[in-house]
Amino acid sequence: MMTERYIKLGGQIALISFLLGTLIFGLFFITSAFEILFFAYGFIALTSLINLGALISILLKAHKDKDNRIKLFTTCGLMLLNIPIMLLYCSITIILLNTMRITFTNSTQITLTNINIVGCGGGYIDKLENGESKTVWIDITGDCSIDINYLSNGQKKEELVASYVSNSMGQKMKHNVGGQNEE
Known part of the structure; x- marks a missing residue:
């Protein structure tokens, strides 16, 4: 050649x-x-x-x-x-x-504030307007679950986002805050 x-x-x-x-x-x-x-x-x-x-x-x-x-x-x-x-x-x-990439969407008719992501590496969103979405990257720190708590019209609410997450289980997912979700 x-x-x-x-x-x-x-x-x-x-x-x-x-x-x-x-x-x-x-x-x-x-x-x-x-x-x-x-x-x-x-x-x-x-x-x-x-x-x-x-x-x-x-x-x-x-x-x-x-x-x-x-x-x-x-x-x-x-x-x-x-x-x-x-x-x-x-x-x-x-x-x-080793990262959960979760897009949180406000599916309620009101502005949600102080959205605190609890579990794994955690995170925080100051506010979500009606229909607004924000993506949060959450470090997976071991076996954990991911929950959120937030204020809706001044009332504290809580939701489960992912019941079990572990290392090497990172994925993209969507979560409708205040709405129907599939895990």
């Missing part, structure tokens, strides 16, 4: 790996679907093997082709850039797995 084909193949493998990895990470970030994680693990394993095979092939070509060695090493460096990107995506995923 000619040197240009090695360089082109290495660049294509690096670009496709980056784009597909970013797509998978983006889908998980948006949905928090655990099924995507299983797919991601398989993708990382398969892509690692493909990239390693291409990298070794390009390095062997660089050893033989002294005239184009710099171009071939540059291609290897481009391929290796996917490693820190993958590690960044994995570390963000671990953070997401």
Whole structure:
């Protein structure tokens, strides 16, 4: 195979790996679907093997082709850039797995105030107008439940948001304050 084909193949493998990895990470970030994680693990394993095979092939070509060695090493460096990107995506995923991202929506006809999120890492929302939504990121600190208490027309009310949350159970969810909810 000619040197240009090695360089082109290495660049294509690096670009496709980056784009597909970013797509998978983006889908998980948006949905928090655990099924995507299983797919991601398989993708990382398969892509690692493909990239390693291409990298070794390009390095062997660089050893033989002294005239184009710099171009071939540059291609290897481009391929290796996917490693820190993958590690960044994995570390963000671990953070997401240990975080509840809850969107609280005021489903009542009045303004709710002093919304205190109790349990896990807790949180606070000063007020929610009728129909207004706010998303709170809550650290999962171990086995815990998440409740809220708030003031509605000066009366203190309480609601269960999540009865059981534990490490690696992070997800996105919606909670209608003062309304019907599914856990």
